[in-house]
Amino acid sequence: MRTVKVYQEAWPLHTPFVISRGTRSEAVVVVVEIEQDGIKGVGECTPYPRYGESEASVLAQITTVLSQLERGLTRAELQQALPPGAARNAIDSALWDLEACMKHTSVSALNAVELPEMVTTAQTVTIAAPEQMAASAALLWEKGARLLKVKLDDRLITERMVAIRAAVPEAILIVDANESWRSDGLAARCQLLADLNVAMLEQPLPAGTIALWRILSTRCRFVPMKAATRVAACLRLPDVTKW
Known part of the structure; x- marks a missing residue:
């Protein structure tokens, strides 16, 4: 049996993030923790109002599958349980992290992906x-x-x-x-x-x-x-x- 925790965090930005749609002064994320046999997997997501999401709607979506998660919902089953979006992303990430931690490896190794030494980002x-x-x-x-x-x-x-x-x-x-x-x-x-x-x-x-x-x-x-x-x-x- 798993234990699932879902909560919200807000991270203040060093500099306000200004784009054509508005200004953000903090990054708000929804965090999912899934613990099984003393091992914890963690995932998070950022709800986007542009795509009809809010912190409340994402938390509510995750709540609809909490009992299934506690009973052992798999990543494959998750694809049918929730539509694409922030909520599914957070749970999926937590399940990947949980499996990697339980097998004492990394998510990249589970997927046979070799990580580059350096990644250029904008x-x-x-x-x-x-x-x-x-x-x-x-x-x-x-x-x-x-x-x-x-x-x-x-x-x-x-x-x-x-x-x-x-x-x-x-x-x-x-x-x-x-x-x-x-x-x-x-x-x-x-x-x-x-x-x-x-x-x-x-x-x-x-x-x-x-x-x-x-x-x-x-x-x-x-x-x-x-x-x-x-x-x-x-x-x-x-x-x-x-x-």
Whole structure:
């Protein structure tokens, strides 16, 4: 018989995280602990309001399968018990961690995955005035970051990007608009990003605006695009790959 604990944690952010959808000053997570035979597995998730989730809704979802978890619900059974989302992610992670701990190994070893010695990850430049974003990018570069993700909304795009590129001329830049752009000026914006040697454009348009995505695919061939999570609700993968 297992023991399951579910609780919420809030971690204050050193710097407010500002994107086109709003500002966050803390990271709120839901934690799942599953203990069996004195061994504990831990998983967590971040509920996203953008996808219809809240801390309360995720906690409620997890509660619906608590008794099954206590009786030994497996990862395979979990896939049918809960829909994809933060709640299932936290439980799935805890079950993986539990199995790895019980077998005195790692999750990567269980999956026969060899971990690289080093992983390059993007550091984020959040939305602010152009000079502030440039200063933030320069500071990240000085600290060793070579891949920067630049958050943008629908304002001051040229001013911000020109200032950032001037501050970090050798950095690899990704632009993430978090679905804040519309059709007006798409070609000019894409040309600007290409001129500034931007490596990728992520989530420029709102989910569900398939016609705009098709327009973008013809006007923005200079810069690779990333549609991210919500495109799955609109298109089949073969349709996406045609772009």
